Amino acid sequence: MSEFVTLSEAVSRWVHAGDRVALEGFTHLIPFAAGHEIIRQRIGDLTLIRMTPDLIFDQMIGAGCARKLIFSWGGNPGVGSLHRLRDAVERQWPRPLEIEEHSHSAMAHAYAAGAAGMPAAFFRGYRGSDLPKVNPNIKFIACPFTGESLAAVPALRPDVTIVHAQKADRRGNVRFEGIIGVQKEAVLAARHAIVTVEEIVDRLSDEGSNDVILPSWTIDAIVVAPGGARPSYAHGYYQRDNAFYVAWDAIARDRDTFQQWMDAHVHSGGKGSA
Amino acid sequence: MSEFVTLSEAVSRWVHAGDRVALEGFTHLIPFAAGHEIIRQRIGDLTLIRMTPDLIFDQMIGAGCARKLIFSWGGNPGVGSLHRLRDAVERQWPRPLEIEEHSHSAMAHAYAAGAAGMPAAFFRGYRGSDLPKVNPNIKFIACPFTGESLAAVPALRPDVTIVHAQKADRRGNVRFEGIIGVQKEAVLAARHAIVTVEEIVDRLSDEGSNDVILPSWTIDAIVVAPGGARPSYAHGYYQRDNAFYVAWDAIARDRDTFQQWMDAHVHSGGKGSA
Amino acid sequence: MNASSGTYTATEMMTIAAARALTNRDVCFVGIGLPSAACNLARMTHAPDLALLYESGTLETRPRVLPLSIGDGELCETALTTVSVPEMFQYWLQGERITVGFLSGAQVDRFGNLNSTVIGDYAAPKVRLPGSGGATEIATGCQRIYLVMRHHPRTFVERLSFQTSLGHGPTGRERRALGVRTAGPVLLVTDLCVMTPYAETNEFEVVALHPGVTREQVIAATGWPVQFAERVDETPAPTSVELEALRDLHARTAAAHGAVVTE
């Protein structure tokens, strides 16, 4: 059963140094507030998992939280590079970063396999790509019926998954709307789950619906964090801050301007809740 | 792109003797009207595919349409046996019926694999069951990462899938509501798809929704067939006729009463449309 | 099977004893029939937060009447949400999110293995039963399995015609050998008694007799030489609260379905 707690408590109870931590949200509903709290609590040695690292992992990697990154597309969408990610991979700053690199299809299948309790995902993938040469976690099996070669990757099983959603009800059930990405699978694949939400409501949806809802008993902690996905967006609540995504390119390009920005906007902020 | 046609045209154009035909709908939205049209057109030698054969396959099997049945639970829900199915299996009447028997989990995975373009489905199943001893389409593979034994079944790839839905819009997109079962997967797994619907509407859903909708370009034929799921039900339109499910037990128990019922209610009915 | 014992029937005792095994924190995968009555009774009495899932995809459903089928509209209308059937089997059952699976069958053996496929030879069956449905993977995917079945020598058998669903296996020891991590059947409630597996053998033995039931009745109704635990309790008789809730549920159900409902 989920508990309603502060962001600071959620992160300190369920995120530990060395954990495998997934923060999902496909462009939409990226859990920035929670990522910043991890940075503030200086939790390190993490294996960070995310299909699209985006600015949040650029910040966490630049802040030194990550030992390893599992990902499938590491850019600033529509803008260009993630400079802190590149600095870590190309120049080991602020520390070396091990990478496990996949395609989107593989990551999506691996989360779904984790949610489904499978040890691995099997799919038609990686044909003719060099990625299997550099990632030993990509293997191939023969279909027992047709003999076709199929790709296999281990299921993703984060120690904790953190996502942001629009609404929770008072019983701690959570609803996702709009671009729902891989959030449901990432939560169900994890040992523990933290969900930050825009607000608590009395009723999540109409009777007899097929809405995307996770029951309370699949979640450990719910944190009310209005604006917790900014500068990404929350469908029905606020828009993506595209200008900030563009501005980030200049901020992150230089180690000093990055650290100044982090000091001013992350380390100084958020005591106890978002 | 889907075409709007009559039931009679849909069945004669897309269902042929010898085809593998799935009629899905999990208790809810069972495409009875379409099944009756197949019986009226006396299309035979079919491989019928359905997780829960229900009354519709009892009728089609009793009418002699089926050469083979692929299924996972063949009862009259809450009532008892499907007597026409039993008569075919136990006493080869009106003709011998080959059966390929699975569990629900296997059938659901096999449809999903068909929808996903996979040759087979891989899942954690059939452990300790005798079903693999009697169904050569159940195999096991070793997980390439953990060595765990995992079940494999061939993907289901019907020649044609027939389902019933609440609504189509004028462009031929279709929305499913309520208990959605395995209909989406069954349609996407098939070479051709026929959808019978309660009504045509101007607008299927609100802006920005996650509703269960199949685009026009995944469907061949749309047939307006109000009541086309009776005596099963259509969420938002009409209730399940539970009394008929109970009454069917006596009708189907005897070959003569079955044939009289079929003559009176199926063969005499539905010319050209439902 | 309406042998009344005082002011309640044996079936009522069975349903109530089964309902008592469920707790407020359980997440339960519900089969139709006896399990459905027991699960909803528990939810309507001592376990209001019990989460019930049916294989039709309804998550946390709260039906006001018992469904006739596993996919009745009532289940969807009162659910937290309804997911697809593949999702139900992939993320919820196989994902091991379910604490209790409630099963029944046409035959059970001493190790809680179930047959719901055929009586007689598979290729030329004497009786063709409905088949597995969800049972095969429910039996291995849920953390624990509770069984509810009417006691009868043709049902409680020495040897299954067909093993549809794994209990503790033909020798009582197969789960671990097959790599199955879940506990399997830990409770068997009948209209005569309550049984649990003896720790060393996994053979189901009688741990409680329902009020008024004798050991001889159980022995006569069991197709194998049934064992009794060192200490055999008497099942507490139904309370008036339990009985009233169960009878109200059945009355509402009969009124809603407008027809007899087999249980």
Place this chain on the structure above:
Amino acid sequence: MNASSGTYTATEMMTIAAARALTNRDVCFVGIGLPSAACNLARMTHAPDLALLYESGTLETRPRVLPLSIGDGELCETALTTVSVPEMFQYWLQGERITVGFLSGAQVDRFGNLNSTVIGDYAAPKVRLPGSGGATEIATGCQRIYLVMRHHPRTFVERLSFQTSLGHGPTGRERRALGVRTAGPVLLVTDLCVMTPYAETNEFEVVALHPGVTREQVIAATGWPVQFAERVDETPAPTSVELEALRDLHARTAAAHGAVVTE
């Protein structure tokens, strides 16, 4: 790269030439950037029923402005419906429901293989690029692949640093050997020309030069000894309808995003 040729830029010519390749019956998996502009231009001009899918799960989306990212709210708000990302990759892409996949990359070779992973050695890269994203399985899952890239010798290379996505393979013949049934890259539109694979070798050759572009310009901008088809046409210049639609789209986009948008 704003070399204007008359009253339109080379980038406008490229986008318009790419848009023309799409038909009203196509179902198109759209990458961000150049592909997105071309696909939406086609939808707004000659192919109003063109179905656009973005990997964020938006089915048949009709954005009024170009998205900055692949998951902008605009895509969801104007979609027929929005599915999960696993479903998008399982049922829609891998299910081979898509007729055209539009891709770009940091490097392309003569056989349409793409690199979007690293420049230099993988373990110690000179430049770490974003990586595959959806591209690896888009390249094999869609019936046909159209490529749109700016022509430059560092982009059109003799040898890729890393083969992220399969075109016709390192020798032009690998698709069939790998059991891939889809056609792969059949069109490459640049800011200088239009290229298609020569049937016998699958090597991309120039089949049309954009107005005012010379063979020498193409040769200078290509990192391999580029071939020209026996007959080389001139790409029809943008019509005023095409140009106006594209410029309106960019103007609406700039207004909506309130910032510069890289294309």
